[in-house]
Amino acid sequence: MLLFYAILFIIPSLIYGQYECNVRETEYGRVCVCNSTYCDIVPPLETLLSGHYQLYSTSKSSPGFSSVTGSFPTESSSSATVTITVGNVSDTLQTIIGFGGAFTDSFGINLLSLPDDVQQKLLYSYFGQNGIQYNLGRVPIGGTDFSTRPYTYSDDDLDTFELQSEDYSYKIPVIQKALGFNSNIRLFASPWSSPASTKTSNSITISGELKDEYSQWWADYHIKFLKAYEENNITFWGLTTQNEAFDGFLSVNIPNIKYTAARMVTWIKDFLGPTIRNSSYSDLKIITHDDNRAVLPYLNWFVLSDDDALNYIDGIGLHWYSDILIPPSSIEFAKSDKKDLFILGTEACNGYIRILGIHAVELGSWLRGMNYLNNILDDLSYNVTGWTDWNLALDESGGPTYIDNNVDAPIIVNSSSGEFYKQPMFYVMGHFSKFVVPDSARVVSSASNDKVKSMVFKRPDGKIVVTISNASANDITVEIDIEGVSGVINIAGHSVNTFLYKA
Known part of the structure; x- marks a missing residue:
């Protein structure tokens, strides 16, 4: 039985590819190439414990999806470029x-x-x-x-x-x-x-x-x-x-x-x-x-x-x-x-x-x-x-x-x-x-400045999703404060990111 479940777990990777983008340079930028032998897939969403997060990123220089995990709270950074604040995750707007x-x-x-x-x-x-x-x-x-x-x-x-x-x-x-x-x-x-x-x-x-x-x-x-x-x-x-x-x-x-x-x-x-x-x-x-x-x-x-x-x-x-x-x-x-x-x-x-x-x-x-x-x-x-x-x-x-x-x-x-x-x-x-799934709700949030564009959602499974884009060429530090629990993440230049957090 364990072998059966192990096979089920690895089959998608064997058939459809691995996580890394097969990068090809083009006149206008970069693409990820898929063919008979390879195609990138999305790194799986981890089972997050309370206070833990997973960050998915795509950037101009690194196409595809990359993923890292971490935990909050982290030490607050006075040098954070921008702070995104969610006062109450139950303060919701439209349903997706x-x-x-x-x-x-x-x-x-x-x-x-x-x-x-x-x-x-x-x-x-x-x-x-x-x-x-x-x-x-x-x-x-x-x-x-x-x-x-x-x-x-x-x-x-x-x-x-x-x-x-x-x-x-x-x-x-x-x-x-x-x-x-x-x-x-x-x-x-x-x-x-x-x-x-x-x-x-x-x-x-x-x-x-x-x-x-x-x-x-x-x-x-x-x-x-x-x-x-x-x-x-x-x-x-x-x-x-x-x-x-x-x-x-x-x-x-x-x-x-x-x-x-x-x-x-x-x-x-x-x-x-x-x-x-x-x-x-x-x-x-x-x-x-x-x-x-x-x-x-x-x-x-x-x-x-x-x-x-x-x-x-x-x-x-x-x-x-x-x-x-x-x-x-x-x-x-x-x-x-x-x-x-x-x-x-x-x-x-x-x-x-x-x-x-x-x-x-x-x-x-x-x-x-x-x-x-x-x-x-x-x-x-x-x-x-x-x-x-x-x-x-x-x-x-x-x-x-x-x-x-x-x-x-x-x-x-x-x-x-x-x-x-x-x-x-x-x-x-x-x-x-992938991350703002049906029946998620947009959550009221604020940002301390316009260095990034961001939006916050609450999924039906309770996870908080923060979509963050950085249009500048420079990496920036973003502090995220969710109902008083905060932490700092680094965001690459020219990137779009999805931060998932389990309260």
Whole structure:
């Protein structure tokens, strides 16, 4: 029996790798390389005794996860660069839903381009026990710009509904494998476009509204999608009302349906909401907006002010593409004084601002990892409950995408060499998804200055998590004071760190 348990303990390391990053220098920084023979995993969380801590670190010069342990209290240091104080660990704010990414066609295509054993390593890196344990997954309803063609499930005949080859090749089997590593993934579905004939533009990609006579048909279409995936043993936690409804007002060639705020109110209260609530999927979380900060005022003035629509809404989805212009304080527009709604980040990626000469993929970029970190912390500071990345993996050009909308991803696949690269973005996401587990609560905290960015959480198991980033090039000393018990830790320059403490 002891041998059996010993084998169980070492199997993940034998199959998926060891803790150290297999570092490769790139033009833009450093990545961790995974292939048939090696892939780094996360050092296991120790069983901490009271007063003990474990510190996980990722830095610009040392990618991957490193881990050290220690105990509090330690001798207070008057030379500490910054002090992070938690007065009462029961003084909590929002509850965390989770962190994850999207199961796009492009992700499936890239995953399947790798040898079978490397495919397993990639999925394990995201979802496995010794991976970063993503627990959120976004699933497109039909095709997106990260497909090889525009498509829906009723393109040839509106009286039929058929999942496409992309579902059976790139989405369903991949999601099933991910669920094999983590059965607690919360999946949420997002629609891009209805069939061309149901839109005023008669095109999936050209801007167009849903024709009024197809409103109920389109609501029923969502039920058919949920049922089709359920027949393949995939169930959903949530559903967004429309991916970026305001894309329809732009010439972007992305599959779309254009909704004014007033039309979105009608769609929710008269069609989608009643159809979902009167179906066998009545417990599904309905997430509206699924769009950028820039158009949040319209959400507040129209959708959230309509009591009938609000009755069906559970949460608000946020994309990050206007965040470089719109401050996080705008998230206040996503709040209602009539109903407690969760706010969830539902899409983000780097490399999308091509007009500025930025490359779609900048392999190993530490700056792009910090973009993720800062945006997550900004969002969470305004009571956002989680954050969902866009494509889980892309190729070296940032695709495939049939409209050449190439962007970056936390994992980049090199199919010709049978390997993939974990970027700093991957490890930044892991500092949240791995340690700030679902149902953790953000804790009120303060810092003595702005030398670091920090945030504190209390996990369901009682451990305290302190996320700390150091944007400077210099190592610093940080004092952490938790309800009067304090200690000092050293934080490397250009690093992100997770401090876990057992009170």
